[in-house]
Each structure stands twice: as structure tokens, then as C-alpha cells.
Amino acid sequence: MSIEVSGGKRGLTDPVIAAQILAAIPDKPLETQRKMNYFVTPRGRRLNEYEVLCCYTQPTPDWIAGGLDWGDWTQKFHGGRPSWSNESTEMRTTDWHKHRDPAFRWHYLYVKDKAEEWRYTDRFLKAYSADGHVRSIDPVWRDEVLGDYLGAFGFSEYGLFNSHSSVTRDCLGDTIRMSTAMIGLDKVDNAQMIQAERTFLAKIVPGFNESTDIPKAEWTKGQIYKGARETVEDIWQATYDWNEILFSGHMIYDPLFGQFVRREFFLRLSAYYGDNLTPFFINQMQLYHSQTKGITTDMFHTCLSADTEFGEYNDRLMRAWSDKWLPRTVNALKDFMGIFAKIPEIKGVTSKDAIQAALERVFEDWERDYAAPIGYKVDTAAHIKTILTGLK
Amino acid sequence: MAISTATKAATDALAVNRAPVSVGAQEVHKWMQSFTWDFDKNRTKYSTKYKMANDTKEQFKLIAKEYARMESVKDERQFGSLQDVLTRVDAANRVHPKWNESMKVISNFLEVGEYNAIAATGMLWDSASAPEQKNGYLGQVMDEIRHTNQCAYINYYFAKQGQDAAGHNDARRTRAIGPLWKGMKRVFADGFISGDAVECSINLQLVGEACFTNPLIVAVTEWASANGDEMTPTVFLSIETDELRHMANGYQTIVSIANDEAASKYLNTDLNNAFWTQQKYFTPVLGMMFEYGSHFKVEPWVKTWNRWVYEDWGGIWIGRLGKYGVESPASLRDAKKDAYWAHHDLFLLAYAMWPTGFFRVSLPTAEEAEWYEANYPGWYEMYGKVYEEWRARGCEDPNSGFLPLQWFAENNHPIYIDRVSQVPFCPSYCKGASTLRVLESNGKKHSFSDPWGERMWLSEPERYECQNIYEQYEGRELSEVVAEGHGVRSDGFTLISQPHTNKDGKLWTLDDIKKIGCVFTDPLKAL
Numbered sequence A: 001m002s003i004e005v006s007g008g009k010r011g012l013t014d015p016v017i018a019a020q021i022l023a024a025i026p027d028k029p030l031e032t033q034r035k036m037n038y039f040v041t042p043r044g045r046r047l048n049e050y051e052v053l054c055c056y057t058q059p060t061p062d063w064i065a066g067g068l069d070w071g072d073w074t075q076k077f078h079g080g081r082p083s084w085s086n087e088s089t090e091m092r093t094t095d096w097h098k099h100r101d102p103a104f105r106w107h108y109l110y111v112k113d114k115a116e117e118w119r120y121t122d123r124f125l126k127a128y129s130a131d132g133h134v135r136s137i138d139p140v141w142r143d144e145v146l147g148d149y150l151g152a153f154g155f156s157e158y159g160l161f162n163s164h165s166s167v168t169r170d171c172l173g174d175t176i177r178m179s180t181a182m183i184g185l186d187k188v189d190n191a192q193m194i195q196a197e198r199t200f201l202a203k204i205v206p207g208f209n210e211s212t213d214i215p216k217a218e219w220t221k222g223q224i225y226k227g228a229r230e231t232v233e234d235i236w237q238a239t240y241d242w243n244e245i246l247f248s249g250h251m252i253y254d255p256l257f258g259q260f261v262r263r264e265f266f267l268r269l270s271a272y273y274g275d276n277l278t279p280f281f282i283n284q285m286q287l288y289h290s291q292t293k294g295i296t297t298d299m300f301h302t303c304l305s306a307d308t309e310f311g312e313y314n315d316r317l318m319r320a321w322s323d324k325w326l327p328r329t330v331n332a333l334k335d336f337m338g339i340f341a342k343i344p345e346i347k348g349v350t351s352k353d354a355i356q357a358a359l360e361r362v363f364e365d366w367e368r369d370y371a372a373p374i375g376y377k378v379d380t381a382a383h384i385k386t387i388l389t390g391l392k
Numbered sequence B: 001m002a003i004s005t006a007t008k009a010a011t012d013a014l015a016v017n018r019a020p021v022s023v024g025a026q027e028v029h030k031w032m033q034s035f036t037w038d039f040d041k042n043r044t045k046y047s048t049k050y051k052m053a054n055d056t057k058e059q060f061k062l063i064a065k066e067y068a069r070m071e072s073v074k075d076e077r078q079f080g081s082l083q084d085v086l087t088r089v090d091a092a093n094r095v096h097p098k099w100n101e102s103m104k105v106i107s108n109f110l111e112v113g114e115y116n117a118i119a120a121t122g123m124l125w126d127s128a129s130a131p132e133q134k135n136g137y138l139g140q141v142m143d144e145i146r147h148t149n150q151c152a153y154i155n156y157y158f159a160k161q162g163q164d165a166a167g168h169n170d171a172r173r174t175r176a177i178g179p180l181w182k183g184m185k186r187v188f189a190d191g192f193i194s195g196d197a198v199e200c201s202i203n204l205q206l207v208g209e210a211c212f213t214n215p216l217i218v219a220v221t222e223w224a225s226a227n228g229d230e231m232t233p234t235v236f237l238s239i240e241t242d243e244l245r246h247m248a249n250g251y252q253t254i255v256s257i258a259n260d261e262a263a264s265k266y267l268n269t270d271l272n273n274a275f276w277t278q279q280k281y282f283t284p285v286l287g288m289m290f291e292y293g294s295h296f297k298v299e300p301w302v303k304t305w306n307r308w309v310y311e312d313w314g315g316i317w318i319g320r321l322g323k324y325g326v327e328s329p330a331s332l333r334d335a336k337k338d339a340y341w342a343h344h345d346l347f348l349l350a351y352a353m354w355p356t357g358f359f360r361v362s363l364p365t366a367e368e369a370e371w372y373e374a375n376y377p378g379w380y381e382m383y384g385k386v387y388e389e390w391r392a393r394g395c396e397d398p399n400s401g402f403l404p405l406q407w408f409a410e411n412n413h414p415i416y417i418d419r420v421s422q423v424p425f426c427p428s429y430c431k432g433a434s435t436l437r438v439l440e441s442n443g444k445k446h447s448f449s450d451p452w453g454e455r456m457w458l459s460e461p462e463r464y465e466c467q468n469i470y471e472q473y474e475g476r477e478l479s480e481v482v483a484e485g486h487g488v489r490s491d492g493f494t495l496i497s498q499p500h501t502n503k504d505g506k507l508w509t510l511d512d513i514k515k516i517g518c519v520f521t522d523p524l525k526a527l
Ligand SMILES: [Fe+2]
Pocket: B114, B117, B143, B144, B147, B239
């Protein structure tokens, strides 16, 4: 039969089929509007590819703010709870579809960047090892700080990573969902980079222990990460409001505790101990941190705080959440101060004045970029004072 | 080892060997399982009657960066082909018009499935306790974002380059009008994300992906190619490369609960429900898209179905899970019957309701009719004759004032919607197994077309409360509904959907529909 195409004949290349197809095609296109998603409000001057490919992929009913669909869910949870619903968060908005990743990364662009980072990591490690650089690392720093305490910090990143699972399930917008998965993946990437560094050290320093046993004991039983661990556990598993999970993790805990540990401890100090390896990895984490900051400040400030109808309410809620999560984060930092007793002191670098200056940098950044935009008043000096009492 | 000797050892080692050293993904991954820790509150936020084991492993041992590397290689290849040679040969304008229309639906509806799979696997990532199992689900979360973007890219590409952009360019705004949408949401959206987490995994991975992905994603590339479309195979085959990971995830879900007592009690019931849920929509809709949405035919749907669903999945794949107590679903035999006539029954209704679509549909040509009759003897008596009558009454012509829906009314063949699957059916005019059952609850009537779905409703009616299109549009005039749902082209009055793809055929406008005065009435009210 002539219309049944056998043997994998292709309509594009088989001359007989191709001729029939061409004869059926209208002489001129039937529609002049060729822009997909032309009805979407662009963030910038014109709709970009990210907005075309991502916006309104979620079938949201119109009783969830910003939705284009109608009616109810076709199947619900046992007991009748809806698939997605407004009561999954205390936040309110006129449009859950408003968020944009400021870098406009859809999947292709996101993995492209990370793939480049991986290839470059591989080349860097080869050069680093061949260069014999590892000889210059202070042995206490290498075996105790990197081996144990950097390893233990990996659990903080891993726990935060897992806090994104329920947000990926529950959140109410498509661009938010994609952003959440991406910033979540960056967190597990951080945990894996920490392990990669330790495994790498084990390969070039005979006797270096790459096992996760000691770091895990430090994380679960030690004093240095006690406050951090308890906070991460609560963000990950004790918080159900998906906005609060993102807020507590990315607007309070990570920009304070995470930034101090990564930037002001490992990154700043490593050079003093002859360690040029750790900055390579931490700098990647800092890149992810800044990309994440772009995403979460877009969600919480550009969209929710600036919402025409609910902005003030959202600000009040975020201030309440700050009241809840800031003391825990301060406590985590206070516990972390114990680490300075474990390393050989370098005057003006690891002494109290330098630690205080480092804390001031982190808190100043936080106050400017996270607290002020929601009108949150913070007594930075008092918090730093509390934290410094943790110095042994 | 003491610190100073370690430094010396490192120095000595370097003296002997300075070969460049790096770290491979596997060397990092082997520590993954130890990344978690026990604490009081460590439990999933999504209830399940099953317990997933703490030591479950994954088969694809990826870390984040290696994942990104592998995917970006595939992306470069795929988008390179689309943007380069396929654009230069103007491939989008060498696709048969009927298929151009089918891709409006296939790609956009699949996009919904991919999108909801992001949330579904987010839930599974939360539910699993073993870090490796979490990692497997995480990989899938990222894949499903990829697939969402890829499906979108097809519509984006066809809109920008092709012969009829309407529907490709705004499916996300117009898709909700018609009768196929709600059923799609059940199988591709809510079925993946709303329920017991393991039940959702079974819906998504064990049935959706392991069973229907092959016919959907692989077979569609053959139909596409036959009809001149090389964009879809370029993208869909690249999607398919990720699906192995997803099927492996479904397999691991079962492995992780195999030793749990709950599995012996509930697993086969959940599997049977999931299979029926998925097949109830996919069996007719995929068959319809392939056979009625193309001009050049690859093979009869019933053959594809038997090969992929009945033999490969029902036999081999489920057989492999036999050692974990998994049995072939009891509803498989009934589904097999659906694979023969259900898509023909559905197209009759879908064509009749054409103004509510976001794509153009066409009546079978004489050549096509011959093909249907040869492959489905008895087709002409039941369907072919009706299409001939509709065509003779001018159903393609806007001046005729005739919508095939009128034929159903004139002949007293009411069209109902199945409450559980949301799939329309016409019990008095069908060759498939649809039967009408009507139940009343809290003063509301519910129609059902098969006993499997009815049983799901009877045990948990609160899960299936969704209004159907009659309840939504009751008493409203058709053109009004279409206009409100943005079912018109950029001129503001010509419908996106049309009852033909004839190149010289006239296009219907809102006025043409309005003149007919078609009003939605719920047939259940007459009972
Ligand atoms: Fe997918």
C-alpha cells in the first residue's frame, strides 16, 4: 500500500514521499505570529529563549496566582489534598510565574557551564599534581583541617542540597522549580567537590585519609559544627513551607555561616598555610553561591517583596522568618569559632582581631544584600560579640 | 600516620613519580552512600505505605559535574543539528501538514509530562533514604528539566520555521480548552505527583516510562520521519538516551521496597491501578495521534502496542521484576482489547469536537481509509461511512453550518466523560469496550466507562473530584468558550483549530461557529 512507509523511508529524503508532502504544504504560512509564548511578559525588553522554553510549562489553574489553566486537579493525594495548592506556603503573590533566573539559564546553558568547570577541574588537578604543589601545604592544615573539618563541612552542603527536594516537589511556579533544582544540584556538587579534593589528596599524599568516617563523626558528634548541623537538619527536614526552606537556607544560613566558612575561613586562610588547592574548589562554590544569590534574591526581593499586592505582608513574614533563623545561624557560627583553636595561629590572620574583621565583612554583606531589602533591622555588633564568645 | 612522615612521604612519592593525577567521577561517587547521617527528624515529607531500604544503590553512578558533561555533549549535537543543517534545508517546511499539526499536541503534552516528572522525582528524591537512590532520582530531576526544554524547543522551532505557527506558538495558553487536556493531566501530571510516593514512582517510572515511553518517544520518531519531520527524531532520540536512567530508577524503587511487608500486600494493586490509569489515556491517544495525525503510515498501532506494551513490558520487563513479587497487571488483557478499537472511537469524538483544539485535524483520505480497512477490518462500516457523511454535509467548509457534534445529537449518541480518566466516550456508538455506568454521590452524578476506573473511584472518590468540560462550560456557547480560551489566531477571529489541512480549504472563524449556536449541555443531566 502506497501510504504505508516501510524500510524506514524518510519523508525528507525519499523523492516520491517528499514530492507528495511538498504538494500538500500551503503556499504561504498560515500564521504570521511566529514567536512562541508571545503572550508572556518578558523580564527584559524582549522575550528571551529561556522565557520561551520555560515560562508556563507548568499547568497551573487560575486559582493559584498567575495560572492560565482552569479547574481542579484530575487526581489528588489520598484523602483529597490537591497536587499543588496555595496552602503549601505562607507567602502570597499576584503571580507565581514571575521569577526569572537573572542568568536566564535553561538546562542546556546550565549544564554547559558545569561541564566546562568539570573539564577545567580535571586539567587543573593534573597540572597541580605534576607540579608538585602539594609539598607546600602545612601538614596540620592538610591533614586535620582539610581532612577532617573541610570534610565535615561537606555534610552541611549535602544537607542543604537535600532541603531542595521537597521544594522541587511543592513549589508553585515553573521557573522557581527549575531554579530550585539547579541551585540544589550546585549544593551536592559542592559536597562532591570537597570529597574530590580529599580523594585527590589521598592519591598524591600517601597516608592521607580520604574516608568520610572522621569528618562524619566530627559533623555528627563534634562541637565545632554542632549548631550548624542542628540548623541544617531543621531546614532540611523540620520545615514544610517551601518558601521558608529556601529563605532559611539561602537568605540566612548560607550567606552567613556558609560564607564565613567558605570565604573567610577556607578561602582566606588556605594561602597562609601553603594551600593553593582548596581555593580552586572553593572558588567554584563561590561562583555557585553568587549565582544562587541572584536567583533567590530575585524570588524573595524582586518578586515577593516587590509584589504590588502582597509585598508588605511578605516583608513582614520574611522578617519573622529572619527572627527565627538568625539566632540559630549565629549559634552555628559561635560553635564554629572552636576551629581556631585547632590550627597554628598566625598573627593578624587567625587572631581574634582578624576573625572579627572577617565576621564584620560577612555580616555587612548580609545586612546590605539580604536584611535591608526587607527592612530587617539587625544589631550586627551584638551578634558578632556573641559569636566571638565561641573562641576557645 | 604522623603528620611529618606524611609530608615526607608525599615529597618522596613525587620524587619517584610526577605523572599528572586527577580524580574520576567514580572515585568520588563511591563515597556518596556515606554522605547522609541519622537524626531524629530525618524522614520524608511524603507519606508512603512502603519503606524504602537505607542501602539501596543506583545503577548510573554519576556526580553532578559528570552528569553535566554527558548531557552537554548530547545537547551540542542535538541543537547543532537543528540550528545548522535542518534549518538550511528548510526542514520545517518539508513536513506533511497533518504531522505539523500532530506535533503541536505531542510535543506540548509530552512537555507537561516532562515538567511534572521534575516534581515527581523531586518527591522521590525526598522519599528515598539512601543517598545513592536519592542521587538517581536527582539525576532524573535534572533530566526532566532538560526534556521539558527539549519538548518546548520543538514547538519553538516549528513556530519559528514552519508552515503553521498557530498552536505551536501558544499551546501553553490554549491547550486547556479541549476534551483531551484533562485526561492528559491525569496521566502526565497528577498521576506522577499526587499520591503515595511509591505509587507515583510506579505511575511515572514503572508504567509511564518503562511501558509507554517506548511507543511514545521511539515510535513517534518513526512516524515523524516517514512524514518528513527530522526535527522530532533529533530531539526525541536525545531525550530517549536519558530514559534508561529513569527506567533503572523505577526498577530500583521496587528493589528498595521488595523486602518490605507492605510490598506483598499492596504492590500489585498499585501497579494494576497505575497501569490502567496510564493505558486508559495513552492507548487511544497515541494510536490516534499516529494513525490519524499522519499521512504516511508506519504500521498499525495495534502491532506497535502489542510489541512494546504487551510483550516487552508486560512480559519481559515485568518478568524481570517477578523475583520481587511483581505480577503482570490483571487489567492488561482488557487493555489489549482497547489497543484495537479505542483510538478509532476516540478520533471520531476528537474530530467532532475540533473547535476546542489548538491544532488542525483532518478526515481520512480515500487512500487512508483503504489502509484502515485493510488493517482493521470492519473500520469502514463503523467509521468510514460516518466520515463520508460528515464530509458530504460539508463539515470542512465554514459555509456549511455543520459541525459533526450535531450528528451525535441528531442520532441520539450522547458523549460522556469518564470521571476518573477524564477521557470522553460515546457508549452508544463505539467498537471498543466502553460501557456507561452512572453513580451518584453527594447529589452529583458521575459517569464511568470501565470497571477498573470505577473501582478506583469507589474506593477513593475524594481523589477524583475534578470537574469535566461539561460541568465547566455548562450552558455556554461554543465560540464564546473558544474565544475565552484564546483559541484564535493572531488576526483575532480565525480559529487555531480547523477541521481540515487542505491547502486551499477555507478557514473557520468565530462567527462561523457562533452561527451554528452550539451550546454545552451535560448529558448526565438528561439521565
Ligand atoms: Fe523525561
